[in-house]
Amino acid sequence: MVKLLRMGSVSSLVAMAAVCIGVLFVMPLVAEGFTCPVATYYEPCLPAALNGNAKLSPECCGIVRSMGQTWNGAACMCAQAHAHTFGAPFQNSATMPIRCFGANYPNPSCYVCH
Numbered sequence: 001m002v003k004l005l006r007m008g009s010v011s012s013l014v015a016m017a018a019v020c021i022g023v024l025f026v027m028p029l030v031a032e033g034f035t036c037p038v039a040t041y042y043e044p045c046l047p048a049a050l051n052g053n054a055k056l057s058p059e060c061c062g063i064v065r066s067m068g069q070t071w072n073g074a075a076c077m078c079a080q081a082h083a084h085t086f087g088a089p090f091q092n093s094a095t096m097p098i099r100c101f102g103a104n105y106p107n108p109s110c111y112v113c114h
Helices: 003-009 010-031 039-050 057-065 071-082 090-094 097-103
Strands: none
Touching: 039 057, 039 071, 039 090, 039 097, 057 071, 057 097, 071 090, 090 097
16 A cells, blocks of 8 residues: 555555545444455456446456455445445446356355445
8 A cells, every 4th residue: 555655646546545435335344344355456347447348357357256255245346336446437346247247147145236
């Protein structure tokens, strides 16, 4: 995090703001003993989050798959989507599981992001 701040780039400032806003949405999860990843964890998904027509990278789909395996992980992704991480529209972020895996998205947590 310190390295990002020293760079002084706009994306670094946006990432820090997203982390601060995202904390408000995930506090109940932290209280239950689960800590969500910081916003920069989702950075491989940035191009697809900003552009709803962009193809998602294998790295991004790996993050989507791993986070969607548990209810807490899925809730963290949803919180980041609601926080408009990196200035991305909610719909672009919320549809990433379907965009990665289609209707067969492996979602054993059965979590739905609204």
